[in-house]
Amino acid sequence: MESDAAVLLDGLSVRLGRRPVLDGVTARFGGRAIGLLGPNGAGKTTLINTLLGFVRPTSGSARVFGHDVRRRPSAVRALCGYMPETDAIVPGLTGVRFVCLMGELAGLPARDALVRAHDVLHFVGLGEARYRNVETYSTGMRQLVKLAQALVAGPRLLILDEPTAGLDPRHRAEFLRLVRELLEVDHVTVLISSHLLRDVEEVCDQVLILRDGRVAAFRDVAAERRAAAGSYDLELRGPEDEFVRRLAAAGVSLERAPRGRWRLEEGGPHTIPLLLETAVACGVQVRRLERRRDSLEEIFLQAMGEAP
Amino acid sequence: MSDGRGPLLPAPSLRLRLAQAAAIARLELRHVLLSRRAASVSLLAALPLVPWVLAAIYGTPGRASLGEDLVGFSHFVDGAVLRLFLLLGCMLAFAGLVRREIENRTLHYAFLIPVRREVTMAGRWAASAAAVATIFSSSTVLALALACLPHGRPAVTAHFLHGPGLAQAAGFVAVIVLATATWGAVFLALGLLARRPVGWGLLVFVLELLRPMLPLALKRLTISWWLTGFLPLRSQVKAVVGIPAPPPSPLAAAIVLGAVLAVAALVVAWRVRRLELAYSGG
Amino acid sequence: MTIRERRYVPWDGRWTRPWVRWLVLPRYGLRAAFRSRLFASLYTMGFAAPLLGLLVIYVDARADQLGQIGAVLAGFEIDRRTFRLFLEVQSRIAFVVGLIVGPAMVADELAAGALPLVLARPIGRWGYIAGKLATPALLLSGLTWIPGLALVLFKTSLSGSAWLLANLRIPAALFAASWCWIALICLLALASTAVAGSKSWGRGLFFALFVAPAAAGRAAATIAGLDGALAVDLSATVGTLYQWLFGDPVTTGLSPAVAVLAVLAWCGAAALVIDRRIRPVRIVR
Known part of the structure; x- marks a missing residue:
């Protein structure tokens, strides 16, 4: 049994x-x-x-x-x-x-x-x-x-x-x-x-x-935590669309994330310097760049239908 | 106007305190009447009706005269209502008035209102007393009506409209009110003094129950014996069991009951002022 | 001194049988009851009547050898009325013991909200209730049928087995009548506490159950001439059963059939209340 x-x-x-x-x-x-x-x-x-x-x-x-x-x-x-x-x-x-x-x-x-x-x-x-x-x-x-x-x-x-x-x-x-x-x-x-x-x-x-x-x-959540290990959250100020387009052209894709942020999945060792260089070139301020966390909070808010 | 600690309020007068107590009593009365305790008190008040309902349905009419039946009813009020059901009802309503709130950890809400604790207690006592007295007075008057029922309408009409019936009914109600007020104050004091007021209440109950068997000196220790001084009908029949004793004079009874009430009120006031709410010790 | 390693180790030892687990509760219950010296003294005093009974039976059996004392007791007969009197005395003491112990059994757990904790164990709700009822039942047995049967055995050892054969009804009545009283006290005590929710209020309600309906019943019997109303008087009901079981004429005014039905009704009502109240979760409908 x-x-x-x-x-x-x-x-x-x-x-x-x-x-x-x-x-x-x-x-x-x-x-x-x-x-x-x-x-x-x-x-x-x-x-x-x-x-x-x-x-x-x-x-x-x-x-x-x-x-x-x-x-x-x-x-x-x-x-x-x-x-x-x-x-x-x-x-x-x-x-x-x-x-x-x-x-x-x-x-x-x-x-x-x-x-x-x-x-x-x-x-x-x-x-x-x-x-x-x-x-x-x-x-x-x-x-x-x-x-x-x-x-x-x-x-x-x-x-x-x-x-x-x-x-x-x-x-x-x-x-x-x-x-x-x-x-x-x-x-x-x-x-x-x-x-x-x-x-x-x-x-x-x-x-x-x-x-x-x-x-x-x-x-x-353990699997999600593992999956999120190499991803970053960004908060930008300035011409965001131009910045995202240039990065996409360089082979780095950003996705919309909750609370007006952007998410970078699988950020490798060369991605961050590239991202910062592109930001300078586009005149975009990177106000926040941090490893993704609080995935459970997002899951919870999504489940409650309250995700921003 | 102000010394930085807020405006100075005038010292509350006795009139203000009475108005506060009355307001608390009004607020509490509704709460008390709708509580589960009121249902239990009502059940206790309904029990004395049972024999009279059964007698009205199954009793043999003409077995005794109306006068004899009313004397029997007076005995019943003393033996069953005052010393048993009303006593238990008062214990239920008053002994837990404070103790239960300490157990439930809610008494501090009552003490947080900007009124002296004694006034709060007076209001609560008045509300419970009014509820219990109303319930028991109604059941006693109903029982009296049922006791008269087998004697037919003419005899009952003559007794109540042209005889002493109404005064007797009012007398019974007055005894019930007096008993509720006195026992209420005593049990309220017990509830504040004792950690387990029910145990002490049961001792009071046993003493009251054994009253007929007690010698006069010990009878005087019971509240119900002094209450018999106000019963409107007194039996000429000797007690079948126990030690007979003449009932006290109404004046002496009034003095003693008033003194008991005053002492109980003083004890409540003294204890409630010094009560520290720690809610500890399980 | 034991040195303990601070780590968690799963249990892989043996287990007790599921149907004996509820017996843990009376063991703890008895220990808790006898922790009070006052209760222990009271309970010990409950053995005064059995000891007196032993003495009376001995003196009665050896009357011819005891000179003047024997002569005083020569006309005294030890029969079923003597044993009924013994049981009536012990039943009153049992009531006081039940009043003290019965409500204490579940009151603390009810007041502390510990029922979910206990009922989450593999003993079942009725196992828990049986365990809680067992404590007063054991204590009351120790005051009623156990010393009663001991007296019967003592009498038999002194008077011979012929006496026992001629009075077989006595041990049967002692056992049956005692259990009627024990069942009533245990169930009503537990039901009272389950309703009142605390030890002292449970005791008050338990006491009131024996007094208030009895007064109403007696008043109805006197005023309306209805002896059947005595069925709500528990002492009259049990008194009737005692007289009937011991084969004595019933003098209480109640018929044995009504008394049996009344006891069953009281026990049934108490069991119903216990079933509704002793639950791990209270559902607010």
């Missing part, structure tokens, strides 16, 4: 009450880290809830490592570690007891769960605070203990819902470093739902953008 794709969505539709929240979502998450993006109400959390079996699909199917979420929710949950967005901790327990409880509920024997709880708390950096009651933890520590409980049973799919929400820049960077470290382990696939494009861009190799419950874009 196991499939190489972590998540397989086939025409997945979900209605909550009379409201359609997901509408015919089809995607195959074959990457190691998948970002789930979209504005509020796009259906990101509902998709996660569906994968965990909290919400039943109205039509279509969703599979996690080949297991149908509708037919075998327990098998799916056994493969998943879930870090919810909300401040969901069980009060009255120390950090280590809390993580141990979650491990035991996931199916670890009591003794092993305790050992694993210590291990994962050390891994996330809460080794010193593990005997403190979880309700005394700061926001950053709460996020880390939630990550620890999601990891304790060694999940194949780690689902992180807004993991860096409320974290200061230092804790955010630390958290993303932990996620990247996890991705070095072959075993783990990470699904991150976030509002923060930067988080997803730093960690993910695939991205699913939802809009009004539908797939607005599903892209392999």
Whole structure:
């Protein structure tokens, strides 16, 4: 039954009450880290809830490592570690007891769960605070203990819902470093739902953008990042058309890019000097010349229909 | 006109404070009446109607005279309405008035308005008291009407239009209003003093429930015993269980209940002024 | 001291069987309950009646060897009424224990919004609910049918198996009646907390459920002469069941059939509330 794709969505539709929240979502998450993006109400959390079996699909199917979420929710949950967005901790327990409880509920024997709880708390950096009651933890520590409980049973799919929400820049960077470290382990696939494009861009190799419950874009950002490695963005002032024509004649083509810019694909070692010489010859000011970045932001804006 | 720290405002007068409290009460009343808590209070207020509805449908007419039935009704108001349903209703409405907002981390919104905290509390207490008293007064008057129903129209008309019926009904409503105001203030104070006011409320409840069994000295510790001083009808029948005691005089009852109300108000004012909102500790 | 390497290692060890995972919850629940010394003292006091029962049974069985004490108890008969009285006393203590422990089971998780976290584990929603119900059920069993059956065994060991054969109804009634009470308390406590959303308000609602309908039912029975109205009075209902199960004449005014139906209705309503409220996500329609 196991499939190489972590998540397989086939025409997945979900209605909550009379409201359609997901509408015919089809995607195959074959990457190691998948970002789930979209504005509020796009259906990101509902998709996660569906994968965990909290919400039943109205039509279509969703599979996690080949297991149908509708037919075998327990098998799916056994493969998943879930870090919810909300401040969901069980009060009255120390950090280590809390993580141990979650491990035991996931199916670890009591003794092993305790050992694993210590291990994962050390891994996330809460080794010193593990005997403190979880309700005394700061926001950053709460996020880390939630990550620890999601990891304790060694999940194949780690689902992180807004993991860096409320974290200061230092804790955010630390958290993303932990996620990247996890991705070095072959075993783990990470699904991150976030509002923060930067988080997803730093960690993910695939991205699913939802809009009004539908797939607005599903892209392999790792491939796009590789493709964009040799391209540049330019901002010009002056007779742009003449400049572009002369460059085309010299065998260098520029394309229109968002925000009134031009894009140079595959800039070789001699292209930049040629470009600058042509600019001087045409009387064009090169106000900006930089390696292309923020490709995810563009993808997102295009998906939202807001690209300039 | 200004010393650089903004214009000086005159010290608020008592009249202004009362107007502020009334405005808060008006705003809160709508909120309270439409809340889920009001639905629970209404359910509690509807429970005393059940026996009278059943009696009106299935009861045997002429089993007792109207006068005897009204004395029985007075017993019912004391035993079931005052000491049970209204007490639970007040606990529900007032004990969580502050505590629930602390749990939900929303109390600071109430304290951010430019009105003294005591005035805000007074307004909230008044709104809840008005809502609870209205709900329970309506159900009690309805129950009274149902209690009279089996005796036929002539007897009821004579009792209410030419006899003491209307005064008795007004008396029952007055007791309900007084009970709501007093218990409301007590539970509001408990909600501010105790971290878990329901536990203390249940202790008060058990004490009130056991009142008939208590000796006079302990009966005097219960609010419901002082409220019986205002009940319009008093039974001549000896209590079947418990230790009988004559009801207090209305004057003594008024003094004691007024004192309880004043002490509770002072406690609320003192506590709410010193309340620090940290929302910590889980 | 253990030296730990700060790195993540996937788990490749053994797993527990899926159908026993919910048993983790009562283990943690019992530990949490007995962390309170006040509760531990109260629970220990609940064994006063079983100890007294042991003493009475022993003295009764050895009356001829105990001189004056035996003579005092000579006319005292240990029969099904004695065991019913024992169960009634223990049921009241069980109510207080249920009031303290029952709402505490899920209140913290509800208030902290931790249900999605727990229900994302492979135990299932009803596994979680069963685990949460098991804690008060175990505690209440320890006060009702377990000591009751222990007393029956003790009596049998002293009076011989003939006594047990002649009174087989007693252990059966002790077991069945106890479970009626346990089921009611556990389900209503969990349902109250699920509705109220916090420990203290859950306790208040649980208490009110036993008091407010009972008062309305008793008032209806007195005023309208309708004994059937007592069906909403939980103590009258369970009292009827106790009398019926122990084979004593029913004096509460309710018929056993109505009492059985009432208990089933209360349990069904509580289960319905639990099913609607204990969910990982609340759907706003």
